[in-house]
Amino acid sequence: MGVGRVKLTCTINGARLEADGLWEGESLLYALRERFGLYGSKNACEQGECGSCSVYLDGALVCACLVLAGQAEGRQVMTVEGLADSAGLHPVQQAFVEAGAVQCGFCTPGFVVATHDLLRRVPNPDEAHIREALAGNICRCTGYAKIIDAVNLAAERVP
Numbered sequence: 001m002g003v004g005r006v007k008l009t010c011t012i013n014g015a016r017l018e019a020d021g022l023w024e025g026e027s028l029l030y031a032l033r034e035r036f037g038l039y040g041s042k043n044a045c046e047q048g049e050c051g052s053c054s055v056y057l058d059g060a061l062v063c064a065c066l067v068l069a070g071q072a073e074g075r076q077v078m079t080v081e082g083l084a085d086s087a088g089l090h091p092v093q094q095a096f097v098e099a100g101a102v103q104c105g106f107c108t109p110g111f112v113v114a115t116h117d118l119l120r121r122v123p124n125p126d127e128a129h130i131r132e133a134l135a136g137n138i139c140r141c142t143g144y145a146k147i148i149d150a151v152n153l154a155a156e157r158v159p
């Protein structure tokens with residue numbers, strides 16, 4: 001192990017995982033993608049501006065590009081991959097597909113996680129609520145109307 005390298009042990013999507021040799025300034029986003037092979041969280045801006053890297057850290061929605069990987073030590077991370085289960089896609093994921101809210105798809109994982117977070121706090125959000133909750137997520141393709149449709153569809157289905 002070289003100077004300035006750190007080890008990370010944390011729980012990701014329910015599994016205890018470990019990686020060694022991370023550099024001290026490495027982001028959680030980089031670790032998720034490059035150490036753990038979880039490519040669902042996207043890297044678009046690396047500045048907390050686009051929301052494409054949204055994940056849960058101990059149940060709180062964060063931009064993984066703004067969190068140091070070392071900050072996740074001993075903690076619980078959930079990524080977009082963790083929302084699906086053996087029965088298939090999570091209702092939020094399915095709603096995005098069915099509403100046509102996925103075009104290039106680059107923003108989609110972030111929107112899905114942010115929508116999941118919104119619906120667990122506000123089960124039946126109105127459009128203003130939805131727009132406010134998703135204000136940190138940027139989509140260059142859809143014009144947002146279909147994303148709003150997807151959130152409404154998901155709200156009807158999420159238990």
Ligand code: FES
Nearest residue numbers: 045046048051065
């Ligand atoms: S890549 Fe993290 S907010 Fe854009």
Ligand code: FES
Nearest residue numbers: 104107139140141
């Ligand atoms: S679907 Fe392309 S950026 Fe949103």
